[in-house]
Amino acid sequence: MVDTLDRLDQLVDKSLRREAPTREEALALLRPDDFDVFDVVAAAFRVRRHFFGRRVKLNTLINLKSGLCPEDCSYCSQRLGSGSDILKYSWISPAEAAATAGQAVRAGAKRVCLVASGRGPGERDIRRVGETIGAIKGEHPEVEVCVCLGLLTEGQAERLREAGAHAYNHNLNTSAERYADICSTHTFADRVDTVRRAAAGGLSPCSGAIVGMGESDDDIVDMAFALRELDPDSVPVNFLIPMEGTPLAGTWELTPERCLRVLALFRFCFPDVEVRLSGGREIHLRSLQPLALHLANSVFLGDYLTSEGQPGADDRQMIADAGFTVEGAAERTLPQARHDLVAVRRRGAGTELPPNT
Template sequence: MKAIGTPQIPETLEKAADWQALAQRALDGERLSVEEGLAVLEADNDEVMPLLQAVFRVRKHFYGKKVKLNMIINAKSGLCPEDCGYCAQSVVSSAPIAKYPLLEKATLLAGAREAMARQAGTYCIVASGKGPTDKELDQVIEAVKEIRATMPLKICACLGLLKDDQAERLAEAGVHRYNHNLNTSRANYPSITTTHTYDQRVESVEKVKRYGLSPCSGVIIGMGETNREIVEMAYALRELEADSIPINFLNAIPGTPLEQAGRTPAMKALKVLALFRLICPSKEIRVAGGREVNLRTLQPLGLYAANSLFVGDYLTTKGQDAAADYQMIEDLGFEIEQCAL
C-alpha cells in the first residue's frame, strides 16, 4: 500500500524515465507539473546520465556550449544585523571572518580589472547588511560609472533591500543586474531567517524589475528543505521571471547556526541543476557557492545543465582555482562566453 503523502510519479516517468520527453516539453514552453519535478529529484542515481543528456538539449538550444563567468567582490564584509543561519557575516555567526566597511572606489576598480583578467563577463559587487545607506550607494555608483566608462563588463549589484529611489539610481548609473536571492522556500524561510521575510525578498526582486534592472535571484540547497520545496523554489523563480538563477549548495561554515548541516550528495546536486533547467529553460542557470564541496569531482557534469559559473572566491569561502575552471571548460569542449554589452 502506498504511504499517505507519497508523490504520484507520472506512469510514463516511473516506467520509462522519459527525460527526453520532459526536455522537449520544456523546449516547447510547457510548464512541468510538481509531480514531474519531484520525479527528477527522486530519480534513481542510475538515471542521472540519461537525465543530463536530456537537459543538455535544452541548455544547448539556448546557450550552445558557452559558459558565462561571473566574479564576486566582497565589497563590505561582516557587520550585518541579519540573522541568516547560513551566513558567516550574520550577527549570529561566530565565524572568524574579515570585517570591514564598504571598500573604496580604487579597490572596487581593481576588482573589476581582476574580473576582466579572469575572463568574467559580469562583475558582482556584493555588500553585507540589510540594505545600503545613501552614502554607501553613492560610493558604489561612483565606482560603477567609472567601470562602465573604461571596461566592457556587466555589473551586478547585491546590496540588500533597496528603497525605490536607490533602485532607480543604480539603474541610471549603469548597473545591469541586481541580485537578491529567495534562498529557500516560503515555508522553510522562518527557520533560516527571522529579521526579514520571504515576501520582502520577493518584493525586492519585483522592485528592481520595475526600474529596468535585470533580476538575479537564486537559492541555497541543503538547509532542511524538502524535495517538494525545492520544486516550489524553482517555480517561484519562474514566476518572478529571474533572468539569472544562482544555485548555491550550502557550504556549512563553522560558527554559523547551520554548521552541522551535511553536504548535498553530488548526484542530488546534479538532479537539482537539471530540475531548474527544465523549469526555467531559457534562463541563466549558475552553479554558484558550494559547488566545489558538494559536486566535488562531478563539477564538470553540472555544466550539462548550467551555463554559468562563479570564477574565483566567494564571499567568505574559497573557490576553485580559476585555472582549474578554465581546464574543466576546455576539457568539456565548451568555451567561455565573451562579454557582449
C-alpha cells in the same frame, strides 16, 4: 506504460517550448527511484544546448563590505552574532574594486557582482556603489555589473540603473513555507518585493537558491516555482557552505548526485534563463563539476563572499576539458527569442478593451 526515457523526452519537448514541468514531473527529477541521474543530466543538457550551445558565461564576486550584518540568516557567516573567523572590513574604495574587477575581466569574466552585507542600502551606500560602478565601467565599459545590497526601497533600483548597474541580485534562497526557519529578521515576502522592485526599476532580475539547508524535495520545487513566477533573467544555484560559527555549521546533506538533480530541475524550470553554478560547487560536486556544466550555462570564477573558490585557471581548464567554451564579451547570453516574450499592453485601463483578469 510510458517508459523512463519517453517521460524525459516529453519533458525536454515541453522545455524547448518554454513550458514549465508539472509539480509531479519536477519532483520526479529529484527522486532516484524515478530517473537515473545520468539520464536526467543527458535530457537536461539537450535543453541547455538548444538555448545556450556549449558556451559558459564567467562571473565574479567582489565583496565590497564584509561582515557585521544585522540580519540573522542562519546560512551566512556575516550574520548577526556570527562566530565565523571571516574577514571583516568596511567599504573598500572604488579604485580597489575596479582593480579587482579588472583582474576578473582579463580572466574572461563578463559580469562583476558587487555585494555588500547589510539589511539594505542607505542613500550614502547608493552613492558609494554608484562611484564604484563608474570606476569599473570607466576601465571596462563592456562588463555587466550586478549589484547585491539587500532589501531595496522605493526609487533605489532606478538610481542604481542610472549609475550603470545592469542587474540586481536578491535570492529567495528557500521556500516560503520554511523561510522563517532560516531567518527571523526579514521575510520571504520582503525578498520577493525586492526582486520585483529591481525589475520594475529597469534592472535585470537575478534571483536564485541555496540548497542543502535541510529542505525537502517539496521545498525545492516550491522555491523553483516561486522563482519562475518572478521571471528572472538569471538564477544562481548555491550549495550550502556550512561555515563554522553559523547555526548550520556541520550540515553536510548534499551529495554530487543530489546537486546534479537540483541543477537539472532548475534547467527544466528555466530553459532559456541563465542558470549559474554558484557557491559551494567545489565542495559538494567535487569530481562531478564538469557534468554540472551540462546543466548550468554560467559559473562564478574565483572566490566567494567569505570563502575561497577553485583557482580560476583550474575553472578555465575544466571548461575546456569538458568540451565547452568561455562566452565572449560580445556574445549574447540570453537567447534572442526570450526578448520576444515581452508584449506591450493594448487592453484594460486606458483602452476600450477589457483587462485579461
